[in-house]
């Protein structure tokens with residue numbers, strides 16, 4: 402069996418049995434990256450030298466039988482996570498050439514677990530987008546069809562995993578940026594509960610919504626990587642002090658008697674018919690596995706997109722004020738005075754979607770409009786959170802589509818922000834309420850993958866992963882690879 406289609410557990414077995422070394426495994430992925438990244442544009446930085454030195458260190462540990470489950474496993478990080486000594490751009494001209502003096506908590510923890518760093522992945526600029534087309538470094542292509550978007554903002558990580566250029570990659574999800582690209586590229590992705598994974602060293606977009614997570618071929622692989630990422634970190638004030646369960650052991654939980662809620666609002670107008678049919682087929686599969694299917698409603702959920710597009714830009718306008726051309730990042734040529742320095746550095750350094758968010762955010766926070774927009778949005782956010790609470794008093798997990806349809810063509814929606822924003826209609830609710838959610842592949846429409854979304858109560862990652870794993874034990878959508886990358 403080829404190395405790049407094996408599960409993480411199978412790779413770990415091969416490494417401990419000395420069937421292959423971490424250096425060989427790493428070289429295999431580096432060769433695949435060299436062959437395909439030109440067309441996919443999924444990696445912004447490939448850290449070949451660093452990868453081989455990480456791999457050598459892993460091999461030394463493995464030789465002494467001191468390796469763990471992830472020792473010597475190559476992975477990629479989204480270019481939103483700071484990496485000591487390696488460029489971190491957030492796919493913006495503003496941060497081109499920026500080298501952080503430290504590692505983000507996620508990077509630090511996964512490195513300590515023995516993973517090998519292959520490189521940093523492309524994304525929408527400052528994670529603002531649903532198609533990866535806002536990247537300053539050009540769009541990422543979907544490995545299933547190079548004319549289609551891979552979704553966003555973690556589109557680089559999604560494409561890398563879908564094309565098996567890395568076994569797994571990190572992502573971040575503010576309004577759907579792990580789940581929507583996972584759905585559009587046929588992979589599995591989990592956004593944990595807000596506060597479960599440290600945001601330290603992760604470049605901030607909308608701090609009350611941002612959460613780091615993992616993208617991999619299967620729920621089982623996600624479980625293996627989430628374990629070392631999760632847990633309390635005093636350097637992130639919103640990090641929650643709570644024990645991390647054994648996610649891999651938890652995968653075996655039975656689905657018999659599980660109550661799955663079907664959200665009425667997710668099957669309304671706007672859902673493409675064939676995509677809906679694939680999700681319905683998955684519901685039948687869960688019924689066969691012994692789950693009880695119940696219809697539930699979250700009546701305020703249709704307000705999640707407008708609510709998000711007030712809250713997220715408001716926070717973004719504040720977070721992005723640090724990019725002023727003074728301390729770090731892009732600085733314009735020959736500023737006339739301080740005001741000119743600010744104006745031109747920001748004007749030239751940010752792309753148009755980022756500017757749109759900053760302007761919207763500044764507007765909704767300004768004195769005359771704060772009550773009408775920002776405060777109102779916060780109230781609706783509470784209503785949405787309450788809706789979910791009520792739903793979880795009736796069911797264990799909610800199920801629905803991840804995105805309204807499969808991957809769309811590059812260029813199709815980029816000039817129409819509202820249509821683009823509506824692609825996140827099913828994912829944003831979980832961010833507003835801080836809930837854990839995942840996307841797993843559940844079929845194909847016109848040879849493009851379709852994603853199934855699972856949403857759980859706070860800190861129910863273990864159950865979510867088990868619910869996803871149960872489905873992946875009786876289906877094979879997660880193990881399909883685009884023909885060109887098999």
Ligand code: GLN
Pocket residue numbers: 528529530531553554573574575576577578579606713825
């Ligand atoms: N697509 C959404 C946006 O553009 C969500 C992005 C994200 O989750 N980072 O804001």
